[in-house]
Amino acid sequence: MRRIAVDAMGTDAAPQPEVEGAILAAREKYAEVILVGREEALKRELARRDARGLPIELMHASEAITMEDAGAKAFRRKRDSSIRVAARLVREGKADGLISAGNTGAVMTTAKIVLGVLEGVDRPALAAVFPTSQGKAAVLLDVGANVDCKASHLEQFAVMGEVYYRVIFGAERPRLGLLSIGEEDHKGNDLTREAFLLLKQSPVNFVGNVEGRDLYNGRVDVIVCDGFTGNVALKISEGLVEAVSSLLKEALSSTLTSKVGGLLSRRAFRNFKKRVDYSEYGGAPLLGVRGVCIICHGGSSANAIKNAIRVAAEFAEGRINEKIERELARASLRQT
Amino acid sequence: MRRIAVDAMGTDAAPQPEVEGAILAAREKYAEVILVGREEALKRELARRDARGLPIELMHASEAITMEDAGAKAFRRKRDSSIRVAARLVREGKADGLISAGNTGAVMTTAKIVLGVLEGVDRPALAAVFPTSQGKAAVLLDVGANVDCKASHLEQFAVMGEVYYRVIFGAERPRLGLLSIGEEDHKGNDLTREAFLLLKQSPVNFVGNVEGRDLYNGRVDVIVCDGFTGNVALKISEGLVEAVSSLLKEALSSTLTSKVGGLLSRRAFRNFKKRVDYSEYGGAPLLGVRGVCIICHGGSSANAIKNAIRVAAEFAEGRINEKIERELARASLRQT
Numbered sequence: 001m002r003r004i005a006v007d008a009m010g011t012d013a014a015p016q017p018e019v020e021g022a023i024l025a026a027r028e029k030y031a032e033v034i035l036v037g038r039e040e041a042l043k044r045e046l047a048r049r050d051a052r053g054l055p056i057e058l059m060h061a062s063e064a065i066t067m068e069d070a071g072a073k074a075f076r077r078k079r080d081s082s083i084r085v086a087a088r089l090v091r092e093g094k095a096d097g098l099i100s101a102g103n104t105g106a107v108m109t110t111a112k113i114v115l116g117v118l119e120g121v122d123r124p125a126l127a128a129v130f131p132t133s134q135g136k137a138a139v140l141l142d143v144g145a146n147v148d149c150k151a152s153h154l155e156q157f158a159v160m161g162e163v164y165y166r167v168i169f170g171a172e173r174p175r176l177g178l179l180s181i182g183e184e185d186h187k188g189n190d191l192t193r194e195a196f197l198l199l200k201q202s203p204v205n206f207v208g209n210v211e212g213r214d215l216y217n218g219r220v221d222v223i224v225c226d227g228f229t230g231n232v233a234l235k236i237s238e239g240l241v242e243a244v245s246s247l248l249k250e251a252l253s254s255t256l257t258s259k260v261g262g263l264l265s266r267r268a269f270r271n272f273k274k275r276v277d278y279s280e281y282g283g284a285p286l287l288g289v290r291g292v293c294i295i296c297h298g299g300s301s302a303n304a305i306k307n308a309i310r311v312a313a314e315f316a317e318g319r320i321n322e323k324i325e326r327e328l329a330r331a332s333l334r335q336t
Numbered sequence: 337m338r339r340i341a342v343d344a345m346g347t348d349a350a351p352q353p354e355v356e357g358a359i360l361a362a363r364e365k366y367a368e369v370i371l372v373g374r375e376e377a378l379k380r381e382l383a384r385r386d387a388r389g390l391p392i393e394l395m396h397a398s399e400a401i402t403m404e405d406a407g408a409k410a411f412r413r414k415r416d417s418s419i420r421v422a423a424r425l426v427r428e429g430k431a432d433g434l435i436s437a438g439n440t441g442a443v444m445t446t447a448k449i450v451l452g453v454l455e456g457v458d459r460p461a462l463a464a465v466f467p468t469s470q471g472k473a474a475v476l477l478d479v480g481a482n483v484d485c486k487a488s489h490l491e492q493f494a495v496m497g498e499v500y501y502r503v504i505f506g507a508e509r510p511r512l513g514l515l516s517i518g519e520e521d522h523k524g525n526d527l528t529r530e531a532f533l534l535l536k537q538s539p540v541n542f543v544g545n546v547e548g549r550d551l552y553n554g555r556v557d558v559i560v561c562d563g564f565t566g567n568v569a570l571k572i573s574e575g576l577v578e579a580v581s582s583l584l585k586e587a588l589s590s591t592l593t594s595k596v597g598g599l600l601s602r603r604a605f606r607n608f609k610k611r612v613d614y615s616e617y618g619g620a621p622l623l624g625v626r627g628v629c630i631i632c633h634g635g636s637s638a639n640a641i642k643n644a645i646r647v648a649a650e651f652a653e654g655r656i657n658e659k660i661e662r663e664l665a666r667a668s669l670r671q672t
Contacts, residue, residue: 133579144517147525181480181567189483189564212568213575225568228525231517232548232565233572239549240576243469 001032001055002313004292005086005095006305008037009064010102012298018101019045021305026054028306031313034095036061036086061085065106067298074106075113083107087114090291097292097312099283101300107293108145108286115291118321120328123149124288125157125227126295127164128234129281134218137281139165140179142227143234145286149226151194154178155202159327160287161222162204167318168311174221177210179229185209191226199224202331282307285315287324292316337368337391338649340628341422341431342641344373345400346438348634354437355381357641362390364642367649370431372397372422397421401442403634410442411449419443423450426627433628433648435619437636443629444481444622451627454657456664459485460624461493461563462631463500464570465617470554473617475501476515477558479566481622487530490514490560491538495663496623497558498540503654504647510557513546515565521545527562535560538667618643621651623660628652 004025008018015037022033032055035042039060046056061082065074074081083102087110089095100107108126117124125142132138141161146153158176165174178196180188185196187209199206210220215233225233282304283296292315294308340361344354351373358369359382368391371378375396382392397418401410410417419438423446425431436443444462453460461478468474477497482489494512501510514532516524521532523545535542546556551569561569618640619632628651630644 133582147517179568181483181564181571189562192564211575212571212573213578215572216575216579226525228517228528229565229568232515232561233568235517235548236551236569236572237548237576239547239552240573241580242549243552244577244580246469 001029002096002316003034003094004031004309004312005034005036005059005089005098006309007082007086007098007100007102007107008035008042009061009082010100010296010298011300011305014064014101015041015045017300017302017305020049020302021300021309022056023049023051023054024302024306025309026051026056028310030306030310031096033057033309034059034086034089036089037064037082038062059085059089065103067103069103069106072109074103075109081106081110083110084114087111087291087293090293091115096316097294099294099296099305099308099312101283101296101298101305104144104295107295111286111289111291111293115289115293118288118290118328119325120332121156121160121288121324123153123156124286125153125160126284126286127161128230128284130216130237131281132216132218136218136221137169138215138218138221138223140215140223140225140230140233141287142225143230143284144227146227147231148228149191151191151198154191154195154224154226155198155331156288156328157224158199158202158204158206158222159331160324161224163320163323163327164285164287165222167320167323168314169221171221173205175207175219176204176222176224177207177214177220179212179223179225179233180209181211183209183211195224203327282309282311285311290321292321337365338432338652339370339430340367340645340648341370341372341395341425341434342645343418343422343434343436343438343443344371344378345397345418346436346632346634347636347641350400350437351377351381353636353638353641356385356638357636357645358392359385359387359390360638360642361645362387362392364646366642366646369393369645370395370422370425372425373400373418374398395421395425401439403439405439405442408445410439411445417442417446419446420450423447423627423629426629427451432652433630435630435632435641435644435648437619437632437634437641440480440631443631447622447625447627447629451625451629454624454626454664455661456668457492457496457624457660459489459492460622461489461496462620462622463497464566464620466551466573467617468552468554472554472557473505474551474554474556475558476551476566476569477560477623478563479570479620480563482563483567484564485527485562487527487534490527490531490562491534491667492624492664493560494535494538494540494542494558495667496660497560499656499659499663500621500623501558503656503659504650505557507557509541511543511555512540512558512560513543513550513556515548515559515561515569516545517547519545519547531560539663618645618647621647626657628657
């Protein structure tokens with residue numbers, strides 16, 4: 001079984017969701033778990049639950065990085081933070097991967113510095129995984145690791161995203177699109193027009209430009225863009241789902257006045273929420289670092305943590321990083 | 337009453353929604369309408385309806401631009417297109433504004449060339465208007481007129497969006513945000529960081545960086561970004577609303593099996609759709625051209641056309657363009 005280090009001080013309600021998620025994952029035999037954080041707090045949390053016989057270890061870390069800490073500064077100042085201790089476990093081969101629901105900037109900085117980057121990768125990229133109306137998952141990257149990108153970065157994102165999708169979702173030849181503002185080849189800005197030409201010649205299964213609406217209709221499996229556009233895309237989606245949910249609740253409660261109606265609508269609403277629940281996909285992988293690093297939402301539930309642990313173990317098991325290095329080497333050979 | 341020229345060959349179902357929308361608008365006394373398009377077709381469509389005594393005129397245009405035509409090429413080749421004839425009416429003072437649901441690229445090109453741009457404007461911008469969960473409208477610009485922008489363009493967009501919001505939605509001092517990937521001042525890419533500094537010194541009510549989720553929560557009234565990001569944002573929103581609608585229909589129909597339940601859910605669903613219906617806001621104004629130009633969705637209903645005619649009349653009535661020129665002159669004085 002793979003060993004996954006869990007930063008236990010990351011979620012808004014830490015360490016409760018992390019400890020509970022670790023127990024759920026260990027029970028399902030997804031992985032052996034090392035919970036990293038303040039030992040006292042972790043022991044207390046574990047003692048409240050039935051964790052006997054489960055492959056869960058504790059690793060003390062005296063500090064925690066908060067949402068207020070700036071990424072790079074927090075890295076330098078808090079040398080014994082739970083994120084950094086977890087990353088060190090991965091670098092030293094004592095864990096096969098790490099997950100954290102902490103400050104995204106700090107996790108990315110820490111992973112890049114402590115783990116380093118893969119051969120052939122200029123910039124690691126954060127990949128968001130979400131459901132489409134076809135019932136399949138789609139992967140969008142970069143969603144915030146690199147705000148200003150060159151076309152060659154987008155090409156690397158494409159290779160990394162393609163390998164990730166292939167291994168985690170078992171698709172033989174994932175369809176890849178470039179996020180732009182029209183499907184025609186010439187549509188886009190300076191960056192995407194240059195990236196379009198690179199992707200045309202790359203070994204990935206590039207289907208061309210896609211538009212914002214293609215994120216959720218399952219037309220493509222992997223979508224690449226710069227980290228600014230990707231982050232805006234992700235946050236708009238979150239904001240819109242929230243807004244729609246609240247409008248919908250109003251509409252339902254104003255119409256379904258009878259008890260029966262209210263009950264039915266609550267059930268329908270729960271079904272709906274489940275279908276658009278990102279937590280089923282277990283967080284966003286940071287692709288391109290030398291190791292496995294899955295970043296979860298600060299509001300993650302125990303269920304999201306459990307799924308992130310599963311994905312981290314599958315990531316390590318699937319040798320995604322070896323495959324990324326091999327594909328990037330092949331792509332660069334082709335160019336020379 | 338203001339006179340509005342309606343390109344009657346623009347929607348997917350043209351000229352039916354245009355003619356019906358014109359009748360609805362004229363009946364409500366929003367404006368006098370000049371329907372521009374193939375006279376035969378327009379006469380036939382009008383004859384089917386009761387338009388007696390309404391202030392509706394016809395203006396013949398022998399050509400129509402299709403969705404397949406490229407913007408600039410269509411402008412050069414189709415000299416008697418309905419879009420171009422409508423724009424000419426505005427330039428010659430025979431109409432106070434125009435609306436079109438045709439090919440967005442062609443409408444923008446035509447309006448820019450035929451009408452020209454306002455004093456102080458480098459780049460006209462397309463502004464999308466949509467509902468927020470607070471029940472207020474929000475305006476996002478640019479959503480596709482300029483894919484590669486300079487910081488000074490974003491500053492002009494801010495001034496234009498602010499004036500538009502003030503006049504159309506009667507807000508005295510609309511709150512303006514810069515679309516970025518974090519609220520802190522330094523967050524963003526090269527473009528937004530530079531624009532942030534310009535906006536800080538500008539006379540608009542700049543509240544700072546906002547994130548994608550702030551589009552729909554009503555935190556700000558006007559949001560500026562480059563046309564690439566804005567177009568992606570808009571199309572993601574459309575795609576997500578579609579995906580959510582289909583997931584929701586499934587969830588509702590799988591739960592509410594009884595006839596009563598089905599009826600209730602359909603009603604709730606209709607209420608919900610109405611709340612997120614963009615057509616209530618009557619299309620996207622192209623701000624910065626010398627005249628009034630409202631661009632509607634190709635799938636616009638008669639109701640959307642009616643509202644666009646109302647907005648075009650309010651735009652002209654509110655002297656938005658004079659105010660934009662005055663504010664831009666004031667902003668540039670401040671800089672020198």
